[in-house]
Amino acid sequence: MKTEIKICGLSNEASIAAAAEAGADYFGLVHFEKSPRHVSLERAAELRESAPESLKTVLLLVNADPKLTGHAISVVRPDVIQFHGSETAEWLKLVRDQSNAEVWKALGLRDKATLAKSSRFEGAADRLLFDAPAKALPGGTGTSFDWNVLDGHDHKIPWGLAGGLDADNVVSAMESTSPPLVDVSSGVESAPGVKDVDRIAAFCQAVRTYDETR
Numbered sequence: 001m002k003t004e005i006k007i008c009g010l011s012n013e014a015s016i017a018a019a020a021e022a023g024a025d026y027f028g029l030v031h032f033e034k035s036p037r038h039v040s041l042e043r044a045a046e047l048r049e050s051a052p053e054s055l056k057t058v059l060l061l062v063n064a065d066p067k068l069t070g071h072a073i074s075v076v077r078p079d080v081i082q083f084h085g086s087e088t089a090e091w092l093k094l095v096r097d098q099s100n101a102e103v104w105k106a107l108g109l110r111d112k113a114t115l116a117k118s119s120r121f122e123g124a125a126d127r128l129l130f131d132a133p134a135k136a137l138p139g140g141t142g143t144s145f146d147w148n149v150l151d152g153h154d155h156k157i158p159w160g161l162a163g164g165l166d167a168d169n170v171v172s173a174m175e176s177t178s179p180p181l182v183d184v185s186s187g188v189e190s191a192p193g194v195k196d197v198d199r200i201a202a203f204c205q206a207v208r209t210y211d212e213t214r
């Protein structure tokens with residue numbers, strides 16, 4: 001069984017090449033000025049162009065207005081647009097109906113009640129990304145949530161697991177939650193916003209090695 005891998009918050013060609021080399025499936029470009037991983041739309045378009053076909057591009061936006069969202073999609077032409085703020089299901093549906101990109105929605109998971117409410121995104125999001133609740137930033141915080149919240153949940157929407165993952169804990173996370181996709185940012189960095197190619201390789205290796213045992 002193959003678990004998909006997304007490496008998020010890449011901002012240069014070397015880390016994109018490292019993610020591809022390590023066998024990741026997706027890479028994330030964060031367009032959110034408060035983030036240490038922020039890239040302009042023009043730079044995001046360049047990075048997308050530099051990526052090999054094996055690696056799909058995910059563009060992250062946080063509560064972007066309709067004008068910026070449309071502009072971002074037309075400049076970057078991502079395979080996936082990931083909304084990481086308090087965007088509504090209605091807004092996601094509109095974007096999904098009007099673009100060729102997949103639409104993903106990140107949700108900070110505090111408890112089972114938050115998880116139950118995620119059903120409102122059925123028909124609006126192609127994937128839910130369960131992450132730690134927002135802190136100073138809405139994502140990329142390097143913190144995990146209580147994976148037990150996902151126990152017994154009947155996932156109606158394809159999903160992924162994010163939040164504080166790294167090469168050392170990703171196998172426990174997979175044993176505990178069996179996610180179809182794992183997402184990492186801080187856990188493959190040497191400092192906020194600085195990706196480390198060896199950590200990217202170690203993370204992907206841990207996932208792929210575990211996949212082979214199943």
Ligand SMILES: O=C(O)c1ccccc1NCC(=O)[C@H](O)[C@H](O)COP(=O)(O)O
Nearest residue numbers: 008035139140141142163164184185186
């Ligand atoms: O990465 C950021 O700086 C960021 C900023 C604002 C919104 C979302 C952001 N990242 C989104 C991601 O998909 C991260 O990979 C995810 O939150 C997990 O991050 P981490 O806990 O650091 O692995």
